Amino acid sequence: MASDHQNYGTLATGGSNGTKSLSKLQDTESSREEDGSLHSQLDDEHTRLRRELSARQVSMIAIGGAIGTGLFLGTGRSLAAAGPGTMIICYSITGFIVYITLLLLGEMATQYPVAGSFTSYATRFVDDAFGFALTWNYWFNDAVSVASDLTAAQLVVGFWDSKIPGWALSLLILFFLLGANAIHVKVYGELEYWLSSIKIVTIIVFIITGAIVNTGINREHQYIGWVNWTIGDAPFVGGIEGWATVFVTSAMSYGGTESLAITAGETRDPTRTVPRTVRLVILIFYLLTCFIIGLNVPYTYPNLSNKSTTTSPFTIIFSMAGSNIAASAMNTVILTSVLSAGNHALFAGTRILYSLAKSSQAPRVFARTSLRGVPWLALVATGSGSALCFASSYVGSGQLWYWLQNLVGVSNQLAWLSIGLASLRFRRAWTLQGNSLDDLLWHPKWTRFWGPPFVIFAVVAIWGVQTYSAVAPHFGIVDFLSLYLQLPVFLVLFAGWKLFRRSKFVDLKTVDLAADVYIPDEETRAALDAAEELRNERLQGWRGIGWRLYYWIA
Known part of the structure; x- marks a missing residue:
């Protein structure tokens, strides 16, 4: 970006990492000291991870991690609830918020390329208790994401009118993912590499196919154009409830994109690659995909999204192209993407819980590893969250996925807010100690005065819209809890750890700004x-x- 200040304070490692918690991916023995810094505690053969993911694997995982179930299924829910106009506007707004958030995160990660995700910056510039609560929030996010992805698998398989019970399918997939993660980290890496590759190719093929279908090369041999933007209440459907639904759905869809900026600490040239990659992912993988879906699929499409079923717009458009075989093939690809998302969340959540145990912020038993270096107890604990998906037998797969999606989406929003807060305090500490922001190794100047406050305000504003949708015109207790359950849990964790450790908010005038800076x-x-x-x-x-x-x- 031409306006960005660049002093080339970058790493020349060439590697990048793609899970939501990149620090946990290959971080072997880090834990927190009394002052919140990291140190090694348990140093024996039963508590060590293995550094055996290749650069090829982690690079692809970084991109694939930004593409989750929300894009393949969540866009259908968004379209049905709010219409094509609201969907593209909400995804654009959320995408802009995410873009600014990742620029702020990239700024900190370039300056301090430490082995740690954004939670380490929350600890360093806000408060140790804040970082503790945020890390547990992210473990919760991953554990619920596993359940959400297993539920999504039930919805995807429903396209074939499968007679397999939903709970049995979820159990089968869970055992497969647990097995893949329990054998060896190389198995996870290779599986995720190919699944991520399939996701990326699928989206490119989908965009091309969608454009062709819209021009008239479809089953009906009719030019579609903007017809679906004018039917019924389109392009804006559902009022404020529709807007709120899409904001939560888009938050879940964009969840994981923070991995693209976290890799700034392990990328050769983050000052250029971070903005470029983030723009590419948001513009191509999200906004262009939403635009193609809104053009071709009417929001009234049968079973697009309801309490029992949700059909992927990707499958619908391939069916419109005139080939049921192609539609089934696309649905199969979407199923592999769901497996990838579940695999991704299970791995990340396991490493987060392992890291918490190593730092004495979780029971030490979760730091135990197998002879192959797999933290198997943390793996089982993270996978246990998938028990939530069995509730689909009682409330319907579509309704359950909606609730789980709310939990994950708001958890992602909380992460974005924390990045904005950490960035605000980091920049404040930098200037309070007599430094100029122009002296940072990388500084997007155009966000200087408004970037961090904008992210904080935007997330709070979205919460306001979501709250209104949950209480008006009728208060729904389950809907409300699915949106805000983790917020009081976060506050309890924050207050409890603060009282237990008696931590204080970081003094911005004395915080060490020289530690961990990379000198090129x-x-x-x-x-x-x-x-x-x-x-x-x-x-x-x-x-x-x-x-x-x-x-x-x-």
């Missing part, structure tokens, strides 16, 4: 300059079109 050498700085100069040369002239396409794909 001249060779790295010259290499980055040369690479950027070569890129700019390639983008000149008519040949630049081909290079631009190459960079987008690569």
